[in-house]
Amino acid sequence: MFVECRGTYAWSSKVCLIFLQVFALTISMEESVALASDGVFGNSESVINRKPARRKLDDIAGSINIDCGLPEDCKYIDAETGLQYTSDASFIRSGINKNISSKFSSTTLHKSLTNVRSFPQGKRNCYTLRPPEGHGTMYLIRASFMYGNYDELNQVPQFDLYIGVNMWDSVKLDNASHLVMKEILHAPSDDDIYVCLVNIGYGEPFISSLEVRHFHDSSYKTESGSLALYRRLDAGSTTNEIVRFKDDAYDRIWFPYNLPDCESLNTTVPIDSHAETEYKLPSKVMTTAIRPMNSSASLDFDFDIGDSTLEFYVYMHFAELEGLQENQTRNFSITLNGNPWGEANIVPKYLHSRTVNNKQPVRGSKLKFSIYKTLNSSLPPILNAMEIYMVKGLLQAPTCQEDVNGISRIKSFYLVEKNWQGDPCAPVQPWDGLTCSNNGYESPRIISLKLSSSGLRGTISPSLLNLTALQFLDLSNNSLTGELPEFLSRLSFLTALNVTGNKLSGSVPPDLIARSEKGSLSLSVANNPDLCPSAQCKENKNSVGPIVAAVVSSLVIIFLALVIIWSLKRRKKATKSLVRSPEETWSLKMENQRFRYLEIVSITNDFQTVLGTGGFGTVYHGCMLNGTQVAIKMLSQSSKQGMKEFRNEARLLMRVHHRNLASLVGYCHEGTNMGLIYEYMAGGNLQNYLSGADISTSPLSWIERLQIAVDAAQGLEYMHCGCKPPIIHRDVKTANILLSEKLQAKIADFGFSRFFSIESETHATTAVVGTIGYIDPEYYISNRLTEKSDVYSFGIVLLELITGKPAIIKDEDNIHIVQWVRSFVERGDIGSIVDPRLQGNLNTNSVWRVLETAMACLPPISIQRVTMSHVVMQLKECLEEEKAHDQTRRMEEQATKSSNLIDLYSLDLELEMGPEAR
Structure with missing residues (x-):
């Protein structure tokens, strides 16, 4: 969330003054305690040595309040609030302190905004926060930014803000006096929370203040990810003041909000005075509300989102403020974009708050809410307060924890002076001297560590053993002493070790020498005067050793021979009992996911609802006992080919897991009854959307199509690329791309999929399978299957997304879509290619780029086609371009109707504070 403080508008000065007064008014401490050296309220020793007891929900004494840019060892208590701020010196090791220009200072400006910490060095700089509650709990994290021309350049910077390794938001300021605040509800998986500022080439990042508040774990929940504040509105405010702590126990900031054609109602009696509620809503907010002036009208308001791929959680808060007579009732319902939302019949309680929210995230280019009274209601609807949060998906995995532990110990062991902050491998770039592997699907691993000429002293740290994926280790030109440890030979992936120019002694471990002689390890040990590089350096301290070794070796050989003879005899007898059918093999591996046939009958309600059919059998809709919907593929007993596909799909799905591949829930194998249970994709398949077969669905927008393609x-x-060995799908088509209710796309139907069992294998010779129109022509002619066969099929999918036409266009004399498109491309006629249902609501440049990507997938010779990695990169760039275009178009539309909008405070997405009236 951000708040504008501009001096160019008549109303801005008043708003600024209100906000800055409230900013300085926030929190007073009931119990004064000394601020720990790490910036957390409470005794520093207790914070370091033990996890503190759980606090009361309204006790924010464990909060972190950082004045960024305050000199080291400084702290102060605000004279008006008692809120204690501390320097950020103990939270970050980089950056410089600066004061804003005196031109922007004033007596009403909160002290934390008068100075900043700036980061002229490094691509990324990270704060490390460790709140006393530890991981697994929800925190409200707020970062504030006011430029104030601190560098006297009068050039407002732009930069990115990250929470851990994932993007939080971009920081954009309009002018030097513009105050920007970003707020997020985040539950970290580790005790440390990293807040990182990333330089994107538009000026040096800076920050004014950073605050952390503990939150009730169960109040705000998501399926995954964190919640960034989009709107928080105090409806019907009579004072036009911002409300926060102590009125709000969680220090949420509430902004006043009113609508035209509505009137305010309020009460002086406190709300929830005798009850503890889950959301702990401030009484000052809940004692006011809005209602339509026309008692038969509804409360209508829009939020113009623009980007239909964004997801939101909405919380509406209600409390009855009027003592109703016996003949009076207030009942109402809510719709979102014309569809029922929340609870069906809402009856607010007198002087008691009630929250209505959506259990699943919602999305759309515009969120249109209507609160209307029901037929049995005599009074109009009301709204006391509302919150909207944007889902921030945490898709990027942090560095492998074992690697993090290892490199952190190495940092402490050697007192490394480098700018090692935040996650070792992300975001943007790894720590100086580190190289990380990152395929985008798994946690990054540290594969290279270069600490050459870093002033290292002491022995070689055993914490290097934690870096189990390490391939390159350079410790050269330091002052390391002691022996070259044997444990380095246990780093099985190590291919280069450089310890030249140190003070090591003893001899090189034999295993390292052996690997060096075989050529699997590049070993550099020169310029260590007391280190012997030969395997013959060790003294022979026991002359009997070689004789004993020879005798023992002979006995071992005799023993092994007897064991082998006995094993061969036993193996013949046991062969039959050890041979298992493929079904038995995968059944054993999936025993924890096995369902009985009677359970399948119950889940499908006796196979009542059919979702589809194929050569393998029929797919049924089912609902498990916990409410989870599933799709169950039952094998037809008469299907020979289906049995083969069934086994193949089961074996494949046991080993592949990705957010864009349909996942396997379990299986059934009971006699002749065999079935696979998958996650249910409520949106059906992409083919139905594009063909218009499902009349209940609206046409996909261009941004939605791009997101599905990505x-x-x-x-x-x-x-x-992410599977070893790689897998070829062999039947990529729109019918095998399933969509969730939120239009997330997943590849499905792996019955024809094929592993490349040998890593060096470039192709496989196999019978042609697939669907007419999508089959790679080279594969069809030569039976040579490669990964590029899938690329060709995906090129056809892209053409279908652009045109809305099938692979074989029947109304054009069964012409193939590639031929049909090519005829228009040669004339440069993009308009005739694009699906007319898009109605011109797209960026032509974006369409051309996707079309070019599709055509790059479709050369008849496979070697001329691009890779899927190239396709992903191009499509992501197209999606970002289209989002930017859509944002510009939306802003232009907003400008044309600005006279009808309500002038309120600007928040996170540069949109108006409140929704527009309808």
Whole structure:
């Protein structure tokens, strides 16, 4: 969330003054305690040595309040609030302190905004926060930014803000006096929370203040990810003041909000005075509300989102403020974009708050809410307060924890002076001297560590053993002493070790020498005067040793021979009992996911609802006991080919897991009854959307099509690049791209999929399978299957997304879509290619780029086609370009109707504070 403080508008000065007064008014401490050296309220020793007891929900004494840029060892208590701020010196090791220009200072400006910490060095700089509650709990994290021309350049910078390794938001300021605040609800998986500022080439990042508040774990929940504040509104405010702590126990900031054609109502009696509620809503907010002036009208308001791919959680808060007579009732319902939302019949309680929210995230280019009274209601609807949060998906995995532990110990062991902050491998770039592997699907691993000429002293740290994926280690030109440890030979992936120019002694471990002689390890040990590089350096301290070794070796050989003879005899007898059918093999591996046939009958309600049929059998809709919907593919007993596909799909799905591949929930194998249970994709398949077969669905927008293309491409890229050995799908088509209710795309139907069992294998000779129109022509002619066969099929999918036409266009004399498109491309006629249902609501440049990407997938010779990695990269760039275009178009539309909008405070997405009236 951000708040504008501009001096160019008549109303801005008043708003600024209100906000800055409230900013300085926030929190007073009931119990004064000394601030720990790490900036956390409470005794520093207790914070370091033990996890503190759980606090009361309204006790924010464990909060972190950082004045960024305050000199080291400084702290102060605000004279008006008692809120204690501390320097950020103990939270970050980089950056410089600066004061804003005196031109922007004033007596009403909160002290934390008068100075900043700036970061002229490094691509990324990270704060490390460790709140006393530890991981697994929800925190409200707020970062504030006011430029104030601190560098006297009068050039407002722009930069990115990250929470851990994932993007939080971009920081954009309009002018030097513009105050920007970003707020997020985040539950970290580790005790440390990293807040990182990333330089994107538009000026040096800076920050004014950073605050952390503990939150009730169960109040705000998501399926995954964190919640960034989009709107928080105090409806019907009579004072036009911002409300926060102590009125709000969680220090949420509430902004006043009113609508035209509505009137305010209020009460002086406190709300929830005798009850503890889950959301702990401030009484000052809940004692006011709005209602339509026309008692028969509804409360209508829009939020113009623009980007239909964004997801939101909405919380509406209600409390009855009027003592109703016996003949009076207030009942109402809510719709979102014309569909029922929340609870069906809402009856607010007198002087008691009630929250209505959506259990699943919602999305759309515009969120249109209507609160209307029901038929049995005599009074109009009301709204006391509302919150909207944007889902921030945490898709990027942090560095492998074992690697983090190892490199952190190495940092402490050697007192490394480098700018090692935040996660070792992300975001943007790894720590100086580190190289990380990152395929986008798994946690990054540290594969190279270069600490050459870093002033290292002491022995070689055993914490290097934690870096189990390490391939290159350079410790050269330091002052390391002691022996070259044997444990380095246990780093099985190590291919280069350089310890030249140190003070090591003793001899090189034999295993390292052996690997060096075989050529699997590049070993550099020169310029260590007391280190012997030969395997013959060790003294022979026991002359009996070689004789004993020879005798023992002979006995071992005799013993092994007897064991082998006995094993061969036993193996013949046991052969039959050890041979298992493929079904038995995968059944054993999936025992924890096995369902009985009677359970399948119950889940499908006796196979009542059919979702589809194929050569393998029929797919049924089912609902498990916990409410989870599933799709169950039952094998037809008469299907010979289906049995083969069934086994193949089961074996494949046991080993591949990706967010863009349909996942396996379990299986059934009971006699002749065999079935696979998958996650249910409520949106059906992409073919139905594009063909218009499902009349209940609206046409996909261009941004939605691009997002689907990116999702599907990432699934295929994972199969080709993220799996070892790689997997070829062999039947990529729109019918095999399933969509969730939120239009997330997943590749499905792996019955024809094929592993490349040998890593060096470039192709496989196999019978042609697939669907007419999508089959790679080279594969069809030569039976030579490669990853590029999937690329060709995906090119057809892209053409279908652009045109809305099938692979074989029947109303054009069964012409293939490639031929049909090519005829228009040669004339440069993009308008005739694009699906007319898009109605011109797209960026032509974006369409051309996707079309070019599709055509790059479709050369008849496979070697001329691009890879799926290239396709993913191109499509992501197109998606970002289209989002930017859509944002510009939306802003232009907003400008044309600005006279009808309500002038309120600007928040996170540069949109108006409140929704527009309808």
